Amino acid sequence: MKPTVALRLCVCVMPLLAGVMALPAHAQDAATAQGHDARAWLLRIHEAALQRNYQGTLVVSNGVQTSTSRVQHFADGGQQVERIDWLDGEARSMIRHNDVVHTLWPNAKLALIEQREPRATFPALFSGGEKRVLEWYELHPLGLDRVAGLPAEVVLLKARDALRFSQRLWAERRTGLLLRADVLAANGQLMESVSFTEVSIGIRSQAEQAMAVLRHLPGYRVIRNQALPTALEQEGWVLSKPPAGFQEVTCARRSLDVMASDSSPIVLQTIFADGLTHISLFIEPFDPKRHQAEAVTTLGATSTLATRRGDHWVTVVGDVPLETLKKFVQALSRKR
Incomplete structure (x- = not known):
């Protein structure tokens, strides 16, 4: 839904730099200073996904399949509301209000309601505790780039062992919101990518509108898991x-x-x-x-x-x- 600190890049990491702009000298100094507090940098990404209002189009590709969805997220008075509408395949929507998740299949008139502990899914970052990320991944600043028309800082979270994959992350410079994440094999091969193709950050909350469909589900079979x-x-x-x-x-x-x-x-x-x-x-x-x-x-x-x-x-x-x-x-x- 996915799929960390020494500052020496091995040869297998060098291909990952393709397409990412080299940092100018003053930016390199800033990136180095930032590297000393890698945990704070990662925490900023994670908190942006939870605390910011945003909506955009998300594309997930694994080299074989590609899926596109419309994502909305609103942090409204301590409430978390998220809505995902898949734009290809069978019509399906997922609406999450805090830890209650509704999944709707409009063609089948089916609604599944589950209460589950939220797990980190893009653009949130951590799954099971941010303090542990840097025990198993090394963080390497890679430079600056653009995603969905927005300037982004790029880092590599390089796996410290063969038990996990490395990840390359693009975070929007102003807010820290994660714009793109790549999963990389040990040889640097791209295995999977999830990215916004367009996104608006800091929009007005539309939490009520996002959940409006849940108030009236005529003819739906409602299942509680x-x-x-x-x-x-x-x-x-x-x-x-x-x-x-x-x-x-x-x-x-x-x-x-x-x-x-x-x-x-x-x-x-x-x-x-x-x-x-x-x-x-x-x-x-x-x-x-x-x-x-x-x-x-x-x-x-x-x-x-x-x-x-x-x-x-x-x-x-x-x-x-x-x-x-x-x-x-x-x-x-x-x-x-």
């Missing part, structure tokens, strides 16, 4: 040695298929994060009708690994190398 907070160990599982840097953020039991009947199997979902990216671990009862041989897929930066573990089926998904997901499965064991 209830999640029961829990913990892996409480459910009889142990993760003996998770990949370095990833800590459990949330764990909950929820219906596997909210569109089906109340007898739908229950899935246990646990989310782990290293501060910048997160991984979802799903555990459900093994069903020979649905679960066949081990499955491994990679699409852009996102890898998925699904395998059987005794009487259970385990699926791990994240914007990390496949080997990282394998380490999660290897570390998982049944306690009882």
